Amino acid sequence: MKRLLELLGLLALVQGVLGLLHEFTHWHVGLVQRLGFLDGYGIYASVALLVLAFALFAAAESRKSG
Numbered sequence: 001m002k003r004l005l006e007l008l009g010l011l012a013l014v015q016g017v018l019g020l021l022h023e024f025t026h027w028h029v030g031l032v033q034r035l036g037f038l039d040g041y042g043i044y045a046s047v048a049l050l051v052l053a054f055a056l057f058a059a060a061e062s063r064k065s066g
Helices: 002-025 042-062
Strands: none
Touching: 002 042
């Protein structure tokens, strides 16, 4: 379970960073910019993904290894 939380946290972190990168540089990277219902809310969605990533990392850290 710890590995799964870490993996999901890593994916959320990468997508959050790529979403912010897209918003500020207009590179076409990441998943956030491809979702139509998030149009106009890309920065908020990316920051939410970053917060989710840190929460998942904290939850993984609180779990016992194994």
